[in-house]
Amino acid sequence: GQNIDQPTEMTATEGAIVQINCTYQTSGFNGLFWYQQHAGEAPTFLSYNVLDGLEEKGRFSSFLSRSKGYSYLLLKELQMKDSASYLCAPRSWGKLQFGAGTQVVVTP
Amino acid sequence: DTEVTQTPKHLVMGMTNKKSLKCEQHMGHRAMYWYKQKAKKPPELMFVYSYEKLSINESVPSRFSPECPNSSLLNLHLHALQPEDSALYLCASSQEGLAGGYNEQFFGPGTRLTVL
Numbered sequence: 365g366q367n368i369d370q371p372t373e374m375t376a377t378e379g380a381i382v383q384i385n386c387t388y389q390t391s392g393f394n395g396l397f398w399y400q401q402h403a404g405e406a407p408t409f410l411s412y413n414v415l416d417g418l419e420e421k422g423r424f425s426s427f428l429s430r431s432k433g434y435s436y437l438l439l440k441e442l443q444m445k446d447s448a449s450y451l452c453a454p455r456s457w458g459k460l461q462f463g464a465g466t467q468v469v470v471t472p
Numbered sequence: 473d474t475e476v477t478q479t480p481k482h483l484v485m486g487m488t489n490k491k492s493l494k495c496e497q498h499m500g501h502r503a504m505y506w507y508k509q510k511a512k513k514p515p516e517l518m519f520v521y522s523y524e525k526l527s528i529n530e531s532v533p534s535r536f537s538p539e540c541p542n543s544s545l546l547n548l549h550l551h552a553l554q555p556e557d558s559a560l561y562l563c564a565s566s567q568e569g570l571a572g573g574y575n576e577q578f579f580g581p582g583t584r585l586t587v588l
Contacts, residue, residue: 462514
């Protein structure tokens, strides 16, 4: 079966950096996605990793280690609008398997 | 057009009603998905259509019946639902089916369904 672990909640202040870790055990692995979801809204795509290493996109970066079954999402220069749930989603046999999500709370 | 649209936004139905959820995309994507999301839970995959053919049914009860009339449209027909089926139903699309590659899924805003 699939097993995806990420912290339930993280709190940080505006302008700070937060790192959301995700560990996964999945068969047929073919890439890992990170999505952002604001309350009551649809998930929106943030990043994709298929090879080991770091992918950087503006204030957001994502890292993957396939051998360790580990990824993290790094959010820099936090803004109030970054308060949302962040979903780790490894792809298993072509299907996205979503983690429970990490609720990030940004405080002034 | 980089949007997935869903109608209606909200739906309230009784357990004996028949209703349909609709999803549309005009990005030329060949794969479309239905997800169910309960409050404070992640989306759960229900169905995948690839090139207008049903390729995955995640053991969803038959009271949910998907339909893909063409490559841009995806419907979810609902009949004899239970109160526990109340949830946010999300539609998504991606360029390709279940093959590898980038294949980002674009999500619609969802239909908030309440079954009384």
